[in-house]
Amino acid sequence: MMAQTWHNQIGGFLSGRWVAGPIFGKELRTSSRRRRTYVLRSVYLILLTAFVVLVWLAEVQRGLHRGSLASRVAYMPEAGKIIIMCIVWFQFCAMQLVAVVMLSTAISDEIHGRTLGVLMTTPINSFQVVMGKLLSKLWQLIILVGISLPLLAVVRVFGGVPWEFLVAGVCTTLTAMLFAAAVAMFFSVYCRRAYVAILLTLVVGGGLYLLVPFVVIMALKGSYSERQVLPPLCTVNPFGALILMTDQTIRPWRAGRWAFSWEAHCLAMLVAAAAVLAVCVRVVRKATLRQIAGGTGAGASIAPPSA
Numbered sequence: 001m002m003a004q005t006w007h008n009q010i011g012g013f014l015s016g017r018w019v020a021g022p023i024f025g026k027e028l029r030t031s032s033r034r035r036r037t038y039v040l041r042s043v044y045l046i047l048l049t050a051f052v053v054l055v056w057l058a059e060v061q062r063g064l065h066r067g068s069l070a071s072r073v074a075y076m077p078e079a080g081k082i083i084i085m086c087i088v089w090f091q092f093c094a095m096q097l098v099a100v101v102m103l104s105t106a107i108s109d110e111i112h113g114r115t116l117g118v119l120m121t122t123p124i125n126s127f128q129v130v131m132g133k134l135l136s137k138l139w140q141l142i143i144l145v146g147i148s149l150p151l152l153a154v155v156r157v158f159g160g161v162p163w164e165f166l167v168a169g170v171c172t173t174l175t176a177m178l179f180a181a182a183v184a185m186f187f188s189v190y191c192r193r194a195y196v197a198i199l200l201t202l203v204v205g206g207g208l209y210l211l212v213p214f215v216v217i218m219a220l221k222g223s224y225s226e227r228q229v230l231p232p233l234c235t236v237n238p239f240g241a242l243i244l245m246t247d248q249t250i251r252p253w254r255a256g257r258w259a260f261s262w263e264a265h266c267l268a269m270l271v272a273a274a275a276v277l278a279v280c281v282r283v284v285r286k287a288t289l290r291q292i293a294g295g296t297g298a299g300a301s302i303a304p305p306s307a
Contacts, residue, residue, distance in 0.1 A: 023124065023132025031140060040098070044144050048090065052151065055086045084152055084161045085246055088169040091148055092242055095141055095173050096180040096205075102140070103184035104197040106133040107284060112192055116284070117291040126285040130277060134181060141177060145170065165249045168262040169242065175269035176238035180205065182276040189283050209239050231260040236272070241265040 031037045059079040110116040110129070119129060152166055183204055187197040213233050220229050234240035244260050 023119075023129055024136050027132060027136030028139065031136065037140060040140070041144060041147070044094065044098070045147055047094075048087070048148060048151070051090050052083065052087060052155075055083050059083060080155050081161050081249065083155050084166070085249065087148060087152055087155070088166070088173070089242070089246075091145065092169070092173045092176065092238070095145060095177045098144070099138070099141055099177045099181040100184040100198055100201045101194070102137045103134070103181045104188055104191075104194040104201070106137065106185050107188045107280075107287075108192050108194075108197070111189070111287060111291065114291070116288050120288045120292070126288060127281050130185065130280050130284055134185060134277070138178065138181060142174070145173065161249065165245060168245050171266050172238055172242055172245070172262060175266045175273070179238075179269050179273040179276070182273045182280065186276055186280050186283065189280070189287055209237055213237060213240065227259070234260055235265050236268050238265070238269060 056079075059082055062079075107116070107129075110119065116129075120126070149170075180201065184197055184201045187200045191197040191200065216233060217229060230240070230244070234244050241260070241262060245262060
């Protein structure tokens with residue numbers, strides 16, 4: 001009997017059920033039955049294809065002015081490099097926006113549907129609620145990222161782009177997407193309206209990625225050089241990190257100019273996302289207790305509707 005118990009506990013741990021619980025499977029089943037899921041994938045693929053075609057036509061038109069056939073062939077690696085970078089940037093921006101939209105009502109739906117308190121009467125805890133919601137939505141986005149990988153591999157045949165840039169670009173996209181999703185989930189606890197959570201997340205992102213670097217650069221201007229200031233800032237700024245990686249790929253001779261590591265950047269973003277998720281777990285726990293208290297007449301509602 002004890003051996004069977006240990007076997008079940010170890011099996012549950014290895015399967016990852018302790019992380020997301022049954023919420024993950026439930027959300028995946030629900031998403032698979034929604035038309036919106038397949039519309040999202042189709043629209044993303046159409047937009048990505050249209051974007052690539054436009055960039056490709058622009059590069060082909062530029063290559064036609066090269067004159068000789070040899071010049072055009074020699075230009076193909078440069079065209080492939082530009083196309084891949086455009087795809088990476090499109091994916092980088094689109095995935096963050098889609099993540100924010102998808103997570104903007106992750107918790108508010110449960111709160112205002114009065115189901116969050118019911119969930120907590122089961123063995124499911126607030127950590128599993130947060131992680132189940134997050135991972136189920138991110139799984140849909142990872143599928144979208146995977147859709148573009150064959151396209152990147154095909155275009156890379158033209159040459160000019162190292163595999164490291166593709167790997168770094170995908171990892172940077174995934175970590176930035178995770179952080180954006182975590183922030184959107186945090187605001188979904190307090191905001192009933194999806195657009196309010198989306199706008200607040202965009203404001204926070206703009207402040208962290210644009211305002212803070214600008215203030216730091218202006219404050220340190222004259223005291224420190226560009227090479228000393230930019231790498232630390234880009235370590236915690238996905239847009240800055242991708243800009244540096246793009247610059248190093250376009251101008252390989254400048255690769256040694258920046259003391260920057262994309263691995264350190266991804267680790268920093270994972271730590272930041274984990275911190276936000278830890279706050280989310282705590283906030284969801286408090287919201288659940290308030291909902292239970294409010295349901296018995298002992299407290300107020302969780303969050304006032306946002307206009």
